[in-house]
Amino acid sequence: MADGKGYFSTTKRGEIHELKEELASLDKLKKKEAVKKVIAAMTVGKDVSMLFPAVVNNMQTEDLELKKLVYLYLINYAKTQPDLAIMAVNTFVKDSQDPNPLIRALAVRTMGCIRVDKITEYLCDPLQRCLKDDDPYVRKTAAVCVAKLFDISPELVEDRGFLDMLREMLSDANPMVVANAIAALSEIQELGGKEVLQITPHTLFKLLAALNECTEWGQVFILDCLAGYDMADPRDAEKIAERVMPRLQHANSAVVLSAVKVIMRAMDSVKNEDLIKAWSKKMAPPLVTLLSSEPEVQYVALRNINLIVQKRPSLLSHEVKVFFCKYNDPLYVKMEKLEVMIRLASEANIDQLKEYAQEVDVDFVRKAVRAIGRCAVSLESAAERCINVLLELIKTRVNYVVQEAVIVIKDIFRRYPNRYESIIATLCDNLESLDEPEAKASMVWIIGEYAERIDNADELLEAFLETFPEETAPVQLQLLTATVKLFLKKPTESAQRMIQLVLSAATTETDNPDLRDRAYVYWRLLSTDPEAAKDVVLAPKPVISDDVSGLEPHVLQQLLAQIGSLASVYQRPADTFVSRQRLAVARADELQAVEHKFVEDDASEGGAAAAQAARDAGSSSGGAPAAAPAPAIDLLGGDLLGDAPEPAPAAAAPAAAAPPAAGLDDLLGGMALGGAPAAAVAAAPAPAPKAADPFDLLGGAPAAAPAAAAPQAPLLLGAEKGKGLTVHGAVVRRGGAPAYELTLHNGAAVPADGFMLQLNSNAFGLAPSNQVVAVGTLVPGAGGSAAVPLAFNPAKVAAGPATSKLQVALKTNQLGVFYWEDALPLPSVLDEAGTIDGNEFLSAWRALPQETTQRLGATVADIDAAKAALGAARLFVLAHRPVPGTGQDALYVTGRITAGTAPTQLLLELRLTRGAPGVDVAFKSGRQDLAPLAFDAVAKALGG
Incomplete structure (x- = not known):
């Protein structure tokens, strides 16, 4: 490989040298300007890590601005220069005792942000002093630093008593210190998975007192904490709600939503209905006010309001007009307003929904038509009005409006059987408008359900059956069932011909297992017991309700406790989409106890392997041991790697099995292969159908369903x-x-x-x-x-x-x-963050031994596409440059394997001519034996 100097070297050859000289200058102004240049270069992505010693030498200064700049540089590069970062420790310790509280706070904040293990121990003593500092600004900064330290070393936080100090700070005289202590304890509780924040009546009083005096974000932290307080005593709930109520008037929407969350929680404990109504009246105006903000805030407010009205619809029942859509509302706001209107539906809303169904935005119109149907299903008094509105919309002959109307009318028929069947003729007149699968399936269901009332039902279904093989699975399933219903209700010759056609097509010409299985069930029913078929297919259907977007009660309660967070916007509990690492503290003796138990429970090699897996999982999850596998992992009377099990009893003759392939001897330790006998399953023969029975369609029941x-x-x-x-x-x-x-x-x-x-x-x-x-x-x-x-x-x-x-x-x-x-495949073990910078690549390439090369048969026409393909395989293109005088392009590629005791970096150089076959690949790594796997991964990524 070429050494790459032309690509990795900078054009400003003297820039770093000049900065070093300026950083060492005796002129304070010149020195500060040099640090600003370094920070500017760092901000735009340039690598200035080689200036680390020169920058750190400027830490000991009385110029606060210069000190802040140096600390900013340290935070950015301490991870890549951990050994040099130790140089700054003495200055940090000294600054943490500076007479100026701003410098003390800056020092402890920066030490908390430098996530280097070697510095962590040095942070503890300054942090302990700052937690008890006389200045509240220093104390509040130190409180947050404890949470950062816990993220790095949970054991250290517990051993040094920082958690107890944080709990003591809940009684601090300064409200901002209290708020930051609450924030830190909440973060630690979430990370550690253990309860560290316990609110006592005394603490509760302190939090309520601090609520009125701290900043808006401090109020959010305190309110979120209060929402988790056990309000089993109605008196506590009343007291908390009354003290929180003024927060509803706050200008910050986050404070308002957090206050709403606390009051909703209190409402669950209070039994006084008059008090609940009074609180509801006070909560409604702030929620309405949120809808006068910018669209993004409106959307978040509407998503939260959606949850609130599911729990307490009466809270906003008199405020429906504020949810009417404006002409300039974005589509996502209109959709959410419509959803809330459905939940607050009344007969007066239907005309408004009709107007929305005549808008120009197709998605919004579809949603409006669905809303009318949902109102009809959920509000019986409005059903008649909804049907009339839907008929008016069908008369517009707008394709997508008609189709949505058919879909919702099917649900109305399910909700109110034998009440509105007079409109079926109108629906049948619009069959030519149906081209979407859901609308077709709905119409077919209506025809099959009311086949005895539709004179030409067989003709209508036959028209659909002409395209049966091309239809989607839901339409095919509905056609199958509707044809069977028609045959059972009107067993005419045309119906018999149609049932033979559809059963034959559904069992022999489809690979959809659901369709095929249902066809065989119908076939057997019709061939053996027609009366049973009627009882099954024409059985009364349960009345449906509108639960399209309703949440399960326990999920709703969980989301109400997370109002104001992403969970309430996504309307999914946080633990379903947050993959935050849990750092439950596990001491070495506890881990050894777990391992000892495994070894005792299963003295085989598999027991030791399970214990080793527990250790590996614990080390890979940031200190948390994995859940111990149950002793049920005992396989076949022993472990998968242990000895052979005892032979089965004579009554259970083992099935014959082929011996394992050569080379697999150590996989199961020479285990004898055996298994439980296959129980004989005799299928009861179906009764023979009567010869004259019109239901004997194909001469008897089908044989067996074809394989999936x-x-x-x-x-x-x-x-x-x-x-x-x-x-x-x-x-x-x-x-x-x-x-x-x-x-x-x-x-x-x-x-x-x-x-x-x-x-x-x-x-x-x-x-x-x-x-x-x-x-x-x-x-x-x-x-x-x-x-x-x-x-x-x-x-x-x-x-x-x-x-x-x-x-x-x-x-x-x-x-x-x-x-x-x-x-x-090699990509399955490559890390998602396997890239390095150019200087590291160049120095690593030079330090590694002889490269391994291979020519691949791939043809690359588009370099960008090749980069994307390699990136998808977690082989990251670090650099791309033309090779002078050859007409070729060179790609410098890197990947990293983290499986093992130490990461393994893979370095590759690809040389290729665009559009011409052949890619020359050079490979270097600490594990040169991986070269064949790397070449294979590159070949598959490039299509060669």
């Missing part, structure tokens, strides 16, 4: 080798870690369960962090999918050069143990 369509993932285990069990899957990257995604289908005659997975030694030491394949019990003909997380296990690192070979064993309780060999 194969999944798209590669086949790992075929049905023949798997005794009826088929497995598809691959190793993929999922959530920043490798996982084995598997899809299983049980084609055997017996149910299968107890699926456990194990991997043999491999190039990267990957092993299941939990051997259970979570698909439950698969009954015959059923399938399931699961992703098994993989983690690094030192005991699983294969000796010799790295290969992509992956040997796998799958155990089941009934069918025995199966083996297969799969490929382990």
Whole structure:
């Protein structure tokens, strides 16, 4: 590889040298200007880390502005220069005792932001002093610093008593100190997963007193804390609500929403209805005021109001007009206003919804028509008016309006059976307007449900059946059921011809298992017991209700406790989308106890492996041990890697199984293969139909359903080798870690369960962090999918050069143990943040031994597309430059493997001629044996 000097060197050769001289200047003004230049370069992304010693030398200054600049530089580069960062410790300690409180606070804040383990110990003593400082500004800064320290070292925070000091600060005389202590304790409680913030009646009084005096963000922290207080005593709830009520008038919308959250929580404890009504009257105007803000704030307010009115619709029942849409409202605001209007629906709203259904915005019109239907379903007194409005909209002959009207009328028929069937003729006159699957499916359902009232029902269904193979699955399912309903209600010759046509098409010409299974059920019912078919297909249907967007009560309660956060905007509990790392503190002796228990429970090699997996998971999750696998991991009477189990009793003859392939001996320790016998399942023959029975359509019940369509993932285990069990899957990257995604289908005659997975030694030491394949019990003909997380296990690192070979064993309780060999793609173990800067690449390339090269057959026409393809494989293009005099392009590529005791950096140089076949790849790494895997990954990414 060329050394890359032309790309990585700077054009300003003397710039760094000049800055060093200026930083060492005796002129204070010149020195400050030099630091400003360094910060400016750092801000635009230039690497100025080589100036670290020169910048740090300027820390000891009385110029506050210069000190702030130097501290800013330190925060940015301390991680990349941890050894040099130690130089700054003495100055930090000295500054934390400076007479100026601003400098003391600045010092402790900066030390908290420098996330370097070597400095953490030095932070403790200055932090302890600052937590008890005379100046409240220093104390409030130190309180936040405790939360930052906990994120780095939870054990240190507990051992040094910082949590107790924070709790003491809740009684501080300064309201901002109280607010920051609350914020820090809340953050630590969320990170650690343990309750560290306990509000006593005395603390409650202090918080309520501080609420009126601290800043708006301090008020938010305190209000969020109060929302979590146990208000079991109605008197406490009343007291808190009365003290919080003035916050509803605050100019900051975050304070208003947090106050609403506290009052909603208090309402659940108070039983006095008059008091609740009085609070509701006070809460309504602030919520309405939020709708006069900019559209983005309106949207957030509307999402929160949506939750509030689900719990207490009476709170805004007299404020419906404020939710009327304005002509200049963005679409997302209009949609949310419409959703709230539906929840506050009354007969007076319907005409307003009719106007919205005649707007020009198609999405909004569709939503408005759906809203009319939902009002009809949820509000019986308005149903008649809604039907009339829908008929007026159908008369407009606007395609998408008619289709939405048909969809909602189907729901109205379900809600009010035998009441509005007179409008069916109008719907049938508009069949030519239907081209969307949902509208077609709704119309077909109406025709089938009221086939006896529609004279030409068979002709209408026959028109739909002409395009049966091209229709979507929902339409096909509705056509199948509607045709059966028609045949049961009007068994004419045309209906019999149609039922034969649709059953034949649904069982032999489709690969949709739902459609095929339903067709076989109908076929058997019609062929054996027509009366039973009528009882099943024409059974009375339960009355529906409008629960399209309603939330489960427990979910709603959870979201109401998170008002003012992203959870209330997404309308999903925070733990469903926040993957924040939990740092539950685990001491070494506790971890050893867990390991000891595993070894005692299972003295096999698998027990030790499980304990090792617990250690690995704990170290990879920032100190938190993984949940201990249940002792049920005991496989076949022993561990997957242990000895063979005891033979099965004579009554249960084991099924024959092929011996494992060569090279897999160590995977299961020579385990004897066996399994539970396949229980004989005799299907009861169906009664023979009467010869003259008009329901004997095709001469009897069908034989057996054809096999389900194969999944798209590669086949790992075929049905023949798997005794009826088929497995598809691959190793993929999922959530920043490798996982084995598997899809299983049980084609055997017996149910299968107890699926456990194990991997043999491999190039990267990957092993299941939990051997259970979570698909439950698969009954015959059923399938399931699961992703098994993989983690690094030192005991699983294969000796010799790295290969992509992956040997796998799958155990089941009934069918025995199966083996297969799969490929382990390199991108599945590459880190998402595997890039480095140019100087590191160049120095690493020069320091590594001889490169390995290979020519690939790929053709690259678009460099940008090639970069994107490599990036998708987590091979990051660091630089791209033309090679002088050759007409070629050079790409410098890097990737990193974090599996193992130390990260492994991969360095590659690709040389190619655009549009011409052939890519020359040079590879260097601390593990040169990875070269074949790297070449294969590049070839697949570039399509070669």
